[in-house]
Amino acid sequence: YAVPSWGPNFQESLYSLFNLAIRIIALDTFKQALTASAYSFLGTTGTHANNMDVLLKIYDHIVHYCFCLLYMKDGHNPGSVEAAGKANPQYQASGRLTKDRIKFLKHNAYPQQYQDLIDSKATSDDELDPKGSRVNGRAVCFIAKQPERSAKAEAFICKLDKLCELAAQLQSQQHTDLCVVPPANEQNISHYLAIPFGMPLDYFDPQFYNTIPHHMHAWAAVRSVTILPDPALSFTDHPDERLSDSAFNKKYLPGVLDSGYWFIDLDELDAAITAQDEDDTEENTE
Structure with missing residues (x-):
């Protein structure tokens, strides 16, 4: 993907072109890892590997809610x-x-x-x-x-x-x-x-x-x-x-x-x- 380092921009909308591109890269890489049994040690079956509705909801919640909260917290108190x-x-x-x-x-x-x-x-x-x-x-x-x-x-x-x-x-x-x-x-x-x-x-x-x-x-x-x-x-x-x-x-x-x-x-x-x-x-x- 020619991206030197992965990371969303929390100062932009979830639907900005940059964040949408970052999301596609993350999900596509994750799907490849699932189908290659990279997470088999966790007991995954790959059943939902191609269920984009589920993957999008998981990604948006983890990245643009959980990670974003951490980003905001660190902004208020650097290093916390x-x-x-x-x-x-x-x-x-x-x-x-x-x-x-x-x-x-x-x-x-x-x-x-x-x-x-x-x-x-x-x-x-x-x-x-x-x-x-x-x-x-x-x-x-x-x-x-x-x-x-x-x-x-x-x-x-x-x-x-x-x-x-x-x-x-x-x-x-x-x-x-x-x-x-x-x-x-x-x-x-x-x-x-x-x-x-x-x-x-x-x-x-x-x-x-x-x-x-x-x-x-x-x-x-x-x-x-x-x-x-x-x-x-x-x-x-x-x-x-x-x-x-x-x-x-x-x-x-x-x-x-x-x-x-x-x-x-x-x-x-x-x-x-x-x-x-x-x-x-x-x-x-x-």
Whole structure:
């Protein structure tokens, strides 16, 4: 077709001569691939290879609706589409890591409060070493810093991951990548800044927590704690690891609340908002 690179022009109508030519090229090439069984591994039969009505509808929807939306999105925020595309594998990796952590905690009968600390949104995105380093054939990943995570939570997660890695090695298994925690002053900030909600209070760094909007306070954290005052004692069969959630909170929650957290209860916040609305209504009535 003597076209150096395929691509529609979204600044022109779907029915412009250029876009019509681009559509014909795409559909004709696709039909040739279908009839040549290029997609047989997907279970295609080629039944609709010559059904132009169906092919045109599929093409117009994918190219001039789905792709056009991405084009417009990138126009408003350059680079956002590429960033989102790169993020998908990382989100999937975070999801797998979250499941692995919870599976380990359940399998080893660790308390529910430990599982409450594990959430996919609270899982950092790992960045492959730009130098392409490998150890025993495994790609090296650097763990990024979650800005909202407290030092206690960071230490807890690092210790959990070391135990998961050890368990995998003892079972002649290994994780796909080798995760490395850089020194704090060299650790990059995670690309995903959306914070998890409904987390135990001690997951959050108090300075970070106190700076977020009031209503986010109420959604972000619940009135509970999960980590021993010294996170190094986690996973050591410390007697307090066997406490029930209520007993653990009774013992340690007051100290955490007094350590600088400006905790806002959701029910209390809603009650305050309702009271303020009622006062405003009375003033307007008068």
